[in-house]
Amino acid sequence: MRIGTFLRPALVLLLLALVLRPDWFVPLFAPLAPVGGPVIYARSSLLSLSLSHLGLVAAATAAATLIAVSLAILVTRPAGAAFRPLSRTITNMGQTFPPVAVLALAVPALGFGAGPTLVALFLYGLLPIFENSVAALTSLPPATMEAARGMGLNRRQRLWQVELPLALPVMLTGIRLSAVISLGTATIGSTVAARTLGEVIIAGLLTSNTAYVLQGGLIVGLFAVLIYDALVQLEKRLSRQTSS
Amino acid sequence: MIEIDHLTKVYGSATAVDDVTLTAQSGTITAIVGTSGSGKTTLLRMINRLEEPTSGEVRINGETTTDVKPYVLRRRIGYAIQGHGLFPHHTVGRNIGAVPRLLGWPREKIRARVDELLDLFSLDPAEFRDRYPAELSGGQQQRVGVARALASRPDLLLMDEPFGALDPIIRARAQDDLRRIQRTLGSTIMLVTHDMEEAIRLGDHVAVMDGGRLVQYAPPAEIVARPATPFVADMVGDVDRPLRLLSLIPAAEVAEDGAAEGEALPRNASLRDALSACLRTGREAVPVQREEGGPGRATLAAIRARAELPE
Numbered sequence: 001m002r003i004g005t006f007l008r009p010a011l012v013l014l015l016l017a018l019v020l021r022p023d024w025f026v027p028l029f030a031p032l033a034p035v036g037g038p039v040i041y042a043r044s045s046l047l048s049l050s051l052s053h054l055g056l057v058a059a060a061t062a063a064a065t066l067i068a069v070s071l072a073i074l075v076t077r078p079a080g081a082a083f084r085p086l087s088r089t090i091t092n093m094g095q096t097f098p099p100v101a102v103l104a105l106a107v108p109a110l111g112f113g114a115g116p117t118l119v120a121l122f123l124y125g126l127l128p129i130f131e132n133s134v135a136a137l138t139s140l141p142p143a144t145m146e147a148a149r150g151m152g153l154n155r156r157q158r159l160w161q162v163e164l165p166l167a168l169p170v171m172l173t174g175i176r177l178s179a180v181i182s183l184g185t186a187t188i189g190s191t192v193a194a195r196t197l198g199e200v201i202i203a204g205l206l207t208s209n210t211a212y213v214l215q216g217g218l219i220v221g222l223f224a225v226l227i228y229d230a231l232v233q234l235e236k237r238l239s240r241q242t243s244s
Numbered sequence: 245m246i247e248i249d250h251l252t253k254v255y256g257s258a259t260a261v262d263d264v265t266l267t268a269q270s271g272t273i274t275a276i277v278g279t280s281g282s283g284k285t286t287l288l289r290m291i292n293r294l295e296e297p298t299s300g301e302v303r304i305n306g307e308t309t310t311d312v313k314p315y316v317l318r319r320r321i322g323y324a325i326q327g328h329g330l331f332p333h334h335t336v337g338r339n340i341g342a343v344p345r346l347l348g349w350p351r352e353k354i355r356a357r358v359d360e361l362l363d364l365f366s367l368d369p370a371e372f373r374d375r376y377p378a379e380l381s382g383g384q385q386q387r388v389g390v391a392r393a394l395a396s397r398p399d400l401l402l403m404d405e406p407f408g409a410l411d412p413i414i415r416a417r418a419q420d421d422l423r424r425i426q427r428t429l430g431s432t433i434m435l436v437t438h439d440m441e442e443a444i445r446l447g448d449h450v451a452v453m454d455g456g457r458l459v460q461y462a463p464p465a466e467i468v469a470r471p472a473t474p475f476v477a478d479m480v481g482d483v484d485r486p487l488r489l490l491s492l493i494p495a496a497e498v499a500e501d502g503a504a505e506g507e508a509l510p511r512n513a514s515l516r517d518a519l520s521a522c523l524r525t526g527r528e529a530v531p532v533q534r535e536e537g538g539p540g541r542a543t544l545a546a547i548r549a550r551a552e553l554p555e
């Protein structure tokens with residue numbers, strides 16, 4: 001906690017510097033670049049790559065959240081319980097199918113660019129959100145649910161006023177896992193011409209420029225750490241009230 | 245008036261409630277008492293249709309409960325569940341105001357009602373209104389649970405062991421509070437307990453359940469004086485029965501004209517109090533106040549006569 005109060009701003013500043021002022025790091029990365037080669041990736045701005053990377057992850061995670069949570073709500077109603085095994089199988093398949101394979105298969109249908117990456121991230125992100133949402137919605141305190149029914153809340157009111165708020169912290173854990181996995185996985189999107197920070201890493205690999213690889217990797221890593229941390233803080237705040 | 249008509253609930257091969265019939269008058273407290281697993285909770289939950297009966301029906305003021313949607317029915321019936329069941333993500337104030345909010349009461353009225361109820365249960369509104377249930381003791385949570393059931397002033401209240409987690413002193417006070425509230429509002433209460441002492445203290449009628457069956461349904465004095473089965477006698481506690489009986493009879497009832505030494509008993513004292521006063525002071529009689537006819541006295545002989553149980 002005390003470490004966090006210093007470390008967090010320090011990491012934010014480091015990330016901002018890496019993205020906005022990469023020139024500052026020339027002395028640091030120069031030894032890793034090939035002799036006479038470029039040290040800092042300059043083919044496109046790191047800021048625009050970062051924004052596009054984050055945008056892809058946000059869109060995929062939002063879509064995965066919407067579908068996974070809706071599915072979880074559906075299969076935890078009495079009428080939908082029969083579909084639970086089937087939807088488990090589907091979301092599990094989404095996770096076991098390697099994202100690279102999804103990209104390869106999606107390109108013929110969707111063409112190069114952001115499309116196939118979105119599909120891959122979306123499929124890959126479904127499982128943790130779905131599993132956590134189902135777990136949260138099926139393990140609500142029975143006495144609270146009984147009281148909600150007993151005082152005359154109808155099904156919809158119980159869902160919105162009691163079940164979802166109580167399940168939210170555990171659902172958020174699933175969303176956090178999904179978002180962080182997507183942040184890393186999005187880098188391979190650059191193999192099919194999606195604009196992500198993977199572009200920097202791949203350029204480094206192709207030209208044996210370790211400086212590029214490190215820059216791309218550091219930025220993605222810092223985004224992952226900071227977003228993970230922010231969501232953990234949010235969960236903590238939410239579950240402080242609901243834990244009894 | 246609550247009419248429970250041949251109500252039965254079967255789970256698989258087990259019969260939780262077995263053909264129970266009883267009628268509770270409006271404005272009275274019916275205490276349902278029995279050992280664990282005797283079907284008390286199941287019986288209660290069938291009244292507000294949290295459980296659908298296997299057979300039989302319930303009528304409230306002549307109207308069959310299956311005539312309205314379950315959630316509409318439940319909004320009219322207060323329900324304090326076994327183990328408070330508070331919403332952990334809502335403050336105490338929001339918990340108590342839950343049903344009034346459902347019924348669309350204006351905000352100011354809800355707020356006033358919440359504070360009124362907190363006061364009634366000896367919880368300082370300023371201190372407790374904005375706390376979360378996790379920040380309360382077990383006994384405080386339970387009192388908030390009961391307050392929530394009372395919030396919309398329902399005509400009918402179902403309470404499942406509402407005072408189970410309270411220590412004897414707070415429990416006695418909560419029972420007195422409930423009795424007072426019930427008398428002033430004239431509400432009808434069905435209260436489940438496994439404590440015969442509580443049932444006798446609170447109930448206008450006591451329903452004794454054993455293995456899903458209703459074995460006796462009678463006013464407390466009759467339960468104590470004439471237990472219908474050995475099981476009921478056992479619940480009452482054979483040794484204490486004379487004392488239990490005395491605690492149900494007002495001292496004024498046996499008062500005769502005449503004077504006695506010592507301080508007079510208060511007007512609402514029971515014969516048990518009178519006996520205790522006699523023993524404590526070593527006298528043969530104690531002065532008692534009467535509603536009419538001025539002060540009189542209760543003699544040990546008169547008390548003893550009333551404590552005799554029919555064989």
Ligand SMILES: Nc1ncnc2c1ncn2[C@@H]1O[C@H](COP(=O)(O)OP(=O)(O)OP(=O)(O)O)[C@@H](O)[C@H]1O
Nearest residue numbers: 255259260278279280281282283284285286287438
């Ligand atoms: N949903 C259920 N499915 C199967 N059996 C049940 C169910 N609910 C209750 N029972 C059984 O019905 C019987 C009566 O249960 P009930 O909860 O009414 O008892 P109780 O008198 O309230 O007991 P306690 O004092 O312990 O609360 C018990 O044997 C219980 O196991």
Ligand SMILES: [Mg+2]
Nearest residue numbers: 284285326404
């Ligand atoms: Mg019970």
